[in-house]
Amino acid sequence: MKSTHEESEIDLLVADRRVAADGVVALTLRHPAGEELPAWEPGAHVDLILTEDLTRQYSxxxxxxxxxxxxxxxxxESDGRGGSAYVHDKLNPGTTVRVRGPRNHFPLEPAxxxxxxxxxxxxxxxxxxxEAATAAGAEWQLVYGGRTAASMAFVADLRAAHGDDRVVLRPQDEHGLLDLEALLGAPAGDTLVYCCGPGPLLDAVxxxxxxxxxxxxxxxxxxPKEQGEPVLSGAxxxxxxxxxxxxxxPPDRSILEVVEDAGVQVLSSCQEGxxxxxxxxxxxxxVxxxxxxxxxxxxxxxxxxFVCVSRAACPKLVLDL
Known part of the structure; x- marks a missing residue:
């Protein structure tokens, strides 16, 4: 039995690889036969199925x-779980990688x-x-922080495309942490805020x-975000x-684990929500x-x-599986 989630998996060719910043590689992936790839919208990511036990998501x-x-x-990431090391060590032009998706939980809403x-x-x-905001005629500003200027990817591309007025660069070794109070202290009713980065930045935002x-x-x-104790301590x-x-x-197992042990297949990847x-x-x-x-x-x-981490807040859940 399969879950209701059906997503395409395709083997793609690494057509190009370049250094985008210190410690960052940018890869271009193409279909080996030149076929069109599935459509996607800004905010989407794909799963790279690197080995049988190693799947990672990249925007x-x-x-x-x-x-x-x-x-x-x-x-x-020197202290990562193996995905970035695999990409950096093994994915070179001419190699292939299995890719699943795309999937989008971070869509750009109109504003x-x-x-x-x-x-x-x-x-x-x-x-x-x-690019989408520019094409829509919206006003926008990007505030982009990183450890050092050399560690910040795509800076030259951003400056060339959008100039210094819209793109504010704030390497930490030169400017300190981003001044979030100045950016967000006064709510703006007509503005949407989009943020991606390390957990402490997201928590602060x-x-x-x-x-x-x-x-x-x-x-x-x-x-993943830090979570408190589950609503239910028991089964x-x-x-x-x-x-x-x-x-x-039971309290020590996820819904995903129990369901899969019962022979019901659920497409899953990160196991951390x-x-x-x-x-x-x-x-x-x-829930x-x-x-x-x-x-x-x-x-x-x-x-x-998301059955890999979420649980019941009542004695019984009914799921579409």
Whole structure:
């Protein structure tokens, strides 16, 4: 049995590789036979299936109108879990890599004005958003921070395309941390804020935007948010509507693990609530949302969940599996 999630997987050729900054490589991926790649919109990411046990998500940072190739950029992380090391060590021009997606949990909503805030490699999903905002005639500003100027990818491209008025560069060794109070201290009713970067930056931006209108802030995280204790400390049941099974989920196991052990396949990847691969429709019950993707409004709707991390806030959930 399979879940309701069907996504294409294709083997793509690494057509080009260049150094985008210190520790960052940019890869261009193409279909070996020259076929068009699936369409995508700004904010989308793809899964790179590097080995049987190693799948990682990377934002698409090229031009959505170019169906002949996809671009990603990958930061080499010395204390990472192996994905970035694999990309840097093994993905060279001429090699192939299996790719799944694209998928978008960070879409660009229409607005008259945008404030984009990037930290380090978090610039990648914002790049196509800048082009889309420009094409839509919206006003925008990008504030882009990084450890050093040399570590900040795509700086020359950004300056050439948009100039210094719209693109504010703030390497930390020269300017310190981003002045979020100056950027976000006064809520702007006609402005949407899009932020991607390391967890501490996102936490700080969320705190500053707590007084902004609901829905003004949009974030994407590479690492999961800190979560408190589950709503339920004990076991709960999940009824799988398609499969006709009712399963017990103990406190020390995820819904995903229990469901897969019962022979029901659910497409999954990150196992930490950041990629969105295992999204599952909720048909009944209340969810204890423990992901780093859904907005407060989406959580309140209680119609979807990520079964790798989220749990039940009631004795029984009914899922569309």
């Amino acid at each position: 698409l940072c090229g031009d959505p109108a170019d169906r002949s190739s996809w671009q990603i950029a990958v930061l080499q 008259d004005r945008y404030l984009f805030i990037a930290g380090g490699i978090g610039i990648t999903p914002l790049l196509p958003m800048l 969320e705190e500053r935007c707590s007084s902004w209108p609901s829905g003004a802030l949009h974030t994407e995280r590479f690492t 709960f049941e999940v009824e799988l509507a398609q499969s006709g099974l009712t399963l017990t989920v 950041t990629c969105g691969t295992c999204e599952t429709a909720v048909l009944g019950g209340q 204890d949302h423990r992901d780093s993707l859904l907005t407060d409004e989406e959580k309140a709707a209680n119609d979807t969940m």
